Amino acid sequence: MRRYKFTMVVVLSLLTVLPSWAGAVTLRHVLSVYADEKDVGLNQPMGIACSDEARFAVADTGNKRVLLFKFDGSALSLLQNIKLGELPDPVKVAFDRKGGLVVFDAKARRLAQVSAEGKFVRYIEPTGMPDDKTIIPKSFSLDPEGRIYLLDIFGARVLVLDAEGKFLRQVRFPENYEFISDILVTPKGAILAADSAASELYKASPEENQLKVLNSDLEKSQVRFPVAIGLDERNFIYLLDKHSGSVAVLGPDGSLQEHKLAEGWTEGALWYPAGICVNDYGRAFISDTDNNRVQVFEMVR
Amino acid sequence: MNARKAIVISVVAAALLGLSVLAASAAQDKNPFKLKPGAKGKLCLQCHPNFEEKLKSRFLHTPVKEGDCSSCHSPHASSHGSLLAADPDKICLECHDGIVEKNAVSTHKVVLEGACIKCHDPHGAPNKNNLLASGNELCFGCHKDMKKTTEAAKVKHEPVSEGCLTCHNPHASTSAEFLLNEKVPGLCLECHDSKAKIFGQIHMHYPVEKGRCTSCHDPHGGNAKGILYATAHQPVVNRMCNQCHEPADSANPLATRRQGFELCRACHSTMVNEMFTKNQVHGPVLDQKGCLNCHSPHASRQSALLKAQPLNVCGKCHGDTIERQETAKTKHPPIQAGECTACHSPHASDNPFYFKEKSQFDLCGQCHEWQSHSTHPIGDEVKDPRNQNRTVMCTSCHRVHGNGNEHMFHYAPAGQMCVQCHTKFRR
Numbered sequence: 001m002r003r004y005k006f007t008m009v010v011v012l013s014l015l016t017v018l019p020s021w022a023g024a025v026t027l028r029h030v031l032s033v034y035a036d037e038k039d040v041g042l043n044q045p046m047g048i049a050c051s052d053e054a055r056f057a058v059a060d061t062g063n064k065r066v067l068l069f070k071f072d073g074s075a076l077s078l079l080q081n082i083k084l085g086e087l088p089d090p091v092k093v094a095f096d097r098k099g100g101l102v103v104f105d106a107k108a109r110r111l112a113q114v115s116a117e118g119k120f121v122r123y124i125e126p127t128g129m130p131d132d133k134t135i136i137p138k139s140f141s142l143d144p145e146g147r148i149y150l151l152d153i154f155g156a157r158v159l160v161l162d163a164e165g166k167f168l169r170q171v172r173f174p175e176n177y178e179f180i181s182d183i184l185v186t187p188k189g190a191i192l193a194a195d196s197a198a199s200e201l202y203k204a205s206p207e208e209n210q211l212k213v214l215n216s217d218l219e220k221s222q223v224r225f226p227v228a229i230g231l232d233e234r235n236f237i238y239l240l241d242k243h244s245g246s247v248a249v250l251g252p253d254g255s256l257q258e259h260k261l262a263e264g265w266t267e268g269a270l271w272y273p274a275g276i277c278v279n280d281y282g283r284a285f286i287s288d289t290d291n292n293r294v295q296v297f298e299m300v301r
Numbered sequence: 302m303n304a305r306k307a308i309v310i311s312v313v314a315a316a317l318l319g320l321s322v323l324a325a326s327a328a329q330d331k332n333p334f335k336l337k338p339g340a341k342g343k344l345c346l347q348c349h350p351n352f353e354e355k356l357k358s359r360f361l362h363t364p365v366k367e368g369d370c371s372s373c374h375s376p377h378a379s380s381h382g383s384l385l386a387a388d389p390d391k392i393c394l395e396c397h398d399g400i401v402e403k404n405a406v407s408t409h410k411v412v413l414e415g416a417c418i419k420c421h422d423p424h425g426a427p428n429k430n431n432l433l434a435s436g437n438e439l440c441f442g443c444h445k446d447m448k449k450t451t452e453a454a455k456v457k458h459e460p461v462s463e464g465c466l467t468c469h470n471p472h473a474s475t476s477a478e479f480l481l482n483e484k485v486p487g488l489c490l491e492c493h494d495s496k497a498k499i500f501g502q503i504h505m506h507y508p509v510e511k512g513r514c515t516s517c518h519d520p521h522g523g524n525a526k527g528i529l530y531a532t533a534h535q536p537v538v539n540r541m542c543n544q545c546h547e548p549a550d551s552a553n554p555l556a557t558r559r560q561g562f563e564l565c566r567a568c569h570s571t572m573v574n575e576m577f578t579k580n581q582v583h584g585p586v587l588d589q590k591g592c593l594n595c596h597s598p599h600a601s602r603q604s605a606l607l608k609a610q611p612l613n614v615c616g617k618c619h620g621d622t623i624e625r626q627e628t629a630k631t632k633h634p635p636i637q638a639g640e641c642t643a644c645h646s647p648h649a650s651d652n653p654f655y656f657k658e659k660s661q662f663d664l665c666g667q668c669h670e671w672q673s674h675s676t677h678p679i680g681d682e683v684k685d686p687r688n689q690n691r692t693v694m695c696t697s698c699h700r701v702h703g704n705g706n707e708h709m710f711h712y713a714p715a716g717q718m719c720v721q722c723h724t725k726f727r728r
Contacts, residue, residue, distance in 0.1 A: 034690050041690045044653055061580075062653075089580045107580050134563060136587045153588040154561055179584055179618060197618035224621040243621050265687040265697075265721075272654075290653065292690035 025236070025249060027260045027284055027297035029268035033058075034293050036067060037078050045287040045294060047092035047104070047139075047228075050279035055079065057101055058275070058287055058294050059090040066090050066103060066114070071296060073281065082118040092139055092275070096163070097146045104140055111140060111148065111165075124148065126159055128167040135159070141185040149185045151193070158183055158191055158204075158211070172210040174202050184229040194226040194239060201226070201239065201254055214254035221256045223248045230276040230284060232299065238276055238284060245270035247286075265291060334371055342368025345376075358425030365424050372396075373423065390415025393423075405473035407480050411443075412472050419443070420471070440465045447521060454522030460492070461521055468520070489514045503527070505542050506549040517599040530600035536568075537599050544568075545598065561591030572648070579649035585618070586648055595647070612639040615647075622702050629703025635668070636702060643667075644701075661694045669695075686722045 035041045043062025050056050057068045064087070068080035082101075089107035096102050099116035102124065113121040126135055136154035143149065146163040156173040171191055173180060178197035185191055189206035192214070199219035202211035218226065223241050226248070230238035235252040245263025250256055261270055275287035284297045336344065342365075346352060356365070364372040375386045385392055393415070394400070401408050411419045420439060421431045428435045434442060441448035451461050460467040468488060469480045477484040483491065486509075494500060495510035514520075517537060518528050525533065536544040543549065545564055547556050557564050566573040576582055585594035592598075595614050596606045607614055616623035626636045635643040644664055645655045658664040662680065678693060685691040695701070698718055699709040706713040712721065720727040 043690075106582075134561075138584065138587075153584065154591075156589045179588065181584070225619075265685065265691060291688055293688070 024258065024301065025260070026300040027247065028300050029295060030073075030283070030298050031071065031076060031296040032267050032288075032293050033069065033076065033296070036081055042067075042292050042294065044289055044292065046274045046289060047090075048275035048277050048285050048287040048294065049093045049095055049101075050277035050283075050285055051095040052280055054279065054281060055095070056277065056279070056285045056294075057093045057095065058285075059093050059103065061089060061091050061106075062292075064088055064090065066093055066101065068101075068118070071283070073283075080118045082114060084112075084114070084120045086112055086120045086123070087114075094140065094142045096142060102140070102142060102148070104137060109136060111137065111150070124161075124165040126150065126161055126165050126167055129159075130167065130170075138180070139182045141183050141191075143185045143189055144187055147185075149183055149191060151180060151183045153180065158193070169209070171204045171208065174211045174213060177202070177211075181227045182229055184231060186231060186235065192229050192231070192237065194229050196225045196227055196242075199223050199226060201229075201237070201250065203254070215250060215256070218248065218256070221248065222259065223256075227274055228276045230278040232278045232282075233280060238278060240273055240276040240286065242272055242274060245273060247276065247284075261297075267295065268297075270295070334376055336371070342370050345370045352424075355424050358422075358431075359427045360429055360431050361425040362423055362431055388415075389418075393417045401473040402475050404475050406475060407478045408473040409471060409480055436464050437461075440471075451521050453524075454519075454528075455524045456522055456526065456528045458520055458522045458528055486510055486512065486514050489520075505540050507542050507546065507554055512555060516597065519602070530602050532602070532604055532606050533600040534598060534606060561589055561593075562586055563591075565592045576649040580651045581655065582649040583647060583655060610639050611641050612636075615641045625700075626703045628705065629709065630705055630707050631703060631709050633701055633703055633709065661696060665695045686724075 033042065040063065042058070042060050044060075045058045046061040047059040048056060049058075053070070054072045055068060055070050057066055060067050063083075065081060065083040066087070067078065068082065070077050070079055087103055087105045087108070089105050090103045091106045092104035094102045096113070100121070101114040103112045103114055104110075105112060108123070111124040113124055115121050129135075133155050135150070135152045137150050138153045139151040141149045147168065148159075148161040148163065148165065150159040150161060152159050155170075156177070158171040158173075160168045160170065162168055173193075176198075177200075178195055180193050180202070181196040183191055183193045191202075191204045191211065193202040193204075193211050194200075195202065200213055201215045201218060203214040204211045218239070222244065223239060225241060225243035226239045227242040228240040230240070232238070236257070237250040237252070237254070239248040239250060241248055245261065247260040248256060249258050249260055261268070263269060263271055265271060270286060270288050270291065272290035273286050274289040276284060278284050278299070282299045284299055286295050286297070288295050345368075364370070370376075371386070373386055373392060374384045376384070379385055381387070381389055383389075387395060401412055411417070417423070420433060422433055423431070426432060428439075432439055437448075437451075451457075465471075468482060470482055471480070474480045474482065476482060477488070481488055490510060493514075500510075517530065517533070519530050520528075522528055523530065525531065529537070536542065544567075545557050547554050547558060559567070562573055576586065586592065588594070595608060597608050598606075601607055603610060612623055623636075626632065635641070641647070642657075644657060646657050647655070650656060652659050656664055658667075660681075677698075679695070679697075681692050683693040685693050685697055691697070698711060700706075700711055701709060703709050704711070708715070710718045712718040
């Protein structure tokens, strides 16, 4: 009987501790990327994307270029230095299914397709739209099938396009939104959207045609100005808070788990960061914008 | 005595006993301190003779009139000042608990604070409802700017002269914001007949009675004809509503011809085109509301048709940054003055943070003449030891929107700031 009681106590204690432990993650700084192979320093890097092959691409906005790196956990190598006249102000990048990149240029206000060789292929223009409204993109995300989710702030909607840009459907912004800065599509096709001004996180399941509030308490949780979203393989959400130089880790249901990192200039600290991605190797990549660098963190659980 | 009689007598006796208990309890409620008959207020006046003068006030608070001092004051001891029987900001509600209805849309701040005595004298006053002053003078005691505005207005709005309470409820409103007795335009239409011929002519036959009158007109009076706000959009002044709106006789006349910046671009093309030459356009300019995120399309009290004071306009999205300044030990004057645009270009910029200047030196140097003095090494050539991709700039040491430290230093005490770079001096 005594042994049974002891076992029960241990099991119950574990049940209490495990959920919080399961969500807990430590971001351990492993690398800071400051320059290209010619020692040209990064300048106001904005968007960042991770691929399955341990590659990452960063929009080095101040230098009007995109840099493609590989980091396998020990060695960092620069794969491409992409500077194109068609991309005067690249701010957001994503890997496509052909090994190339899709880049959003803030000045051109267009998406561009860049080949695996780093050559400009074309601008991706939405076609077959149900209306003739002006489209002003702010951000975008690609799903595993290559569909494009375009954040259209002028139309207050997320446009879902096929890889060629053909209109498939649209998802409206929620009521009372303020300013949505970034979206991310999950592997299962749900859309996450970060409202910087309202400090809220929205979500739309694949079958929904309007974003809904997933977490409206972020401001109370000291998330001040979320600007970018990352997602790990457990569907934990990493919300990059530009104004506090930190990362809010949220559970798949949007509940705040913990805050990570802090503002500063030394390695491991952030100063007005703008982009985040998480790869399958358990590493988080953050474009630490006003520190003019990219920082890589191991996610230790 | 038979059993039936006994039961009746017992019931009557029990009823009488109950009644007497109730009566005693009621008497105790009325006279909890068991004061002698006739004592009450007269007893208090024996020690508070100056209060006799107050009792001569034209209007007296009912308990004072009844000499019931102990309804508000405890004669023996109290945890509150003036021997009040309850918390000063709650005591009035013990009798006046219905003063703010549960479904109030807006409530006067002083009422929320329980500061009734800011308007009412709890004993007596020469004004009705024991008000400290009569008419608008009472309101102007706090709303001093409004007094200046209304007095300076060349074009007066009649209800203001009649009294603030013509439109506002002094305690709370269940109908509208700003303690208004009714929502706008309903409130305005109580006096202004939208069916009158002149009303239609003045408003170019647009159904403005469905809109918000206060988006153009200052209800407290002003200097412009038609009490338009000081800054009015030129098409409004020229009554060219159809420059932006669908024709007055169309199915949806209040709808705009285009959305967002595309509407404004028709006239402000130079500004919009110049904006689009910049690398970064401020997000709100490009969203569905566009220019109207920050500007009023009709008229405004603010310059440049801003919707509100700049700190409020910018603070709507950047509240955390404004808050940083509010709690800062050292205030940065441009922010304090609401001049966000002294450093930031609100529409578009080629520079980070929408700075007006590419170089921080040029930006900060507009006000700070540090170049003419000896200074800590600073500039594009001076590397920040903490980060090889940063140079030592003003913001390396100062948080320009403020923080909890003196001189807006990132660290306190100041020495802590220095050893961030001069590590060999760290203790």
